[in-house]
Amino acid sequence: MMSDLTAQQIIDHQRYPIADLNSPLRADLISNIQADLAKDGCAVIKNFLSEQGLQDMLNEALARKDQAYYSAKKHCNVYLGDGDDSLPADHPRNVFLPRTNGFITADLLTEDTAARILYHWQPLAAFLADCLGKPELFIYEDPVSNMIVNLGKPGQQFNWHYDTNEFTITMLLKPALSGGHFEYVPNLRTPQDECYDEVRKVLSGDRSRITRLELNAGDLQFFLGRFSLHQVTENTGDDDRLLLIMSFTEKPGVIGSLYRVKDLYGKVTDAHYENERQRVRADELLD
Numbered sequence: 001m002m003s004d005l006t007a008q009q010i011i012d013h014q015r016y017p018i019a020d021l022n023s024p025l026r027a028d029l030i031s032n033i034q035a036d037l038a039k040d041g042c043a044v045i046k047n048f049l050s051e052q053g054l055q056d057m058l059n060e061a062l063a064r065k066d067q068a069y070y071s072a073k074k075h076c077n078v079y080l081g082d083g084d085d086s087l088p089a090d091h092p093r094n095v096f097l098p099r100t101n102g103f104i105t106a107d108l109l110t111e112d113t114a115a116r117i118l119y120h121w122q123p124l125a126a127f128l129a130d131c132l133g134k135p136e137l138f139i140y141e142d143p144v145s146n147m148i149v150n151l152g153k154p155g156q157q158f159n160w161h162y163d164t165n166e167f168t169i170t171m172l173l174k175p176a177l178s179g180g181h182f183e184y185v186p187n188l189r190t191p192q193d194e195c196y197d198e199v200r201k202v203l204s205g206d207r208s209r210i211t212r213l214e215l216n217a218g219d220l221q222f223f224l225g226r227f228s229l230h231q232v233t234e235n236t237g238d239d240d241r242l243l244l245i246m247s248f249t250e251k252p253g254v255i256g257s258l259y260r261v262k263d264l265y266g267k268v269t270d271a272h273y274e275n276e277r278q279r280v281r282a283d284e285l286l287d
């Protein structure tokens with residue numbers, strides 16, 4: 001299956017003319033997003049995808065959903081790492097939560113897909129960079145996980161975690177009929193501090209800092225997921241939830257760690273082994 005749309009046709013470019021650098025609509029959009037991101041690290045562009053763009057992306061994902069990978073690791077801490085016996089049992093590193101969602105990996109979303117066409121469209125990265133006040137953004141070079149579809153079948157969930165990348169955008173292709181809510185805790189940690197006490201509170205059921213987002217199919221969500229703990233709650237409907245995730249980086253050539261990619265997506269490439277030898281990473285946080 002292939003899309004015959006151009007990148008510009010995949011989105012609602014009339015309403016959101018992101019490729020038109022002189023458009024006042026583009027400038028307005030950017031300042032609205034900047035205000036929302038400054039508030040809590042999250043912003044949404046309603047109906048960003050065109051009707052046909054959404055349909056193509058959904059069909060692409062549905063055609064590949066039987067190839068989705070489910071991690072063998074069914075319980076994870078929020079860092080996707082190992083526990084630590086020297087720490088108390090309720091320390092966040094020792095709290096393992098069920099994680100049952102699957103991923104349609106980037107290698108399956110071939111060159112002719114609408115998802116890939118949009119991801120590689122330079123005006124998108126330029127627009128995102130402007131929204132974030134960064135000089136430039138690059139696509140995440142990880143060949144397995146740079147652009148993936150999160151598949152939540154009925155009964156599945158994607159429990160509390162942080163993202164490896166500082167910056168991710170998602171596009172909801174199909175919401176759950178019930179449940180499957182995106183929830184987040186804005187800026188729960190910093191590059192210098194894991195803030196374990198605050199993480200522990202969330203994991204023990206304190207909902208006071210949690211925000212739940214209302215998303216519809218075709219919406220684009222900006223999210224600073226490296227510092228904001230987040231989850232997708234259990235899909236309690238009787239049909240799948242599908243979410244396209246695109247990651248970008250400030251430096252070119254960044255890819256995921258060998259072990260994390262293998263754990264999450266079930267496959268790695270030579271690039272991951274090479275990366276293990278020469279790590280290009282932005283910070284020293286645990287995951």
Ligand SMILES: [Fe+2]
Nearest residue numbers: 162163225230
């Ligand atoms: Fe995430």
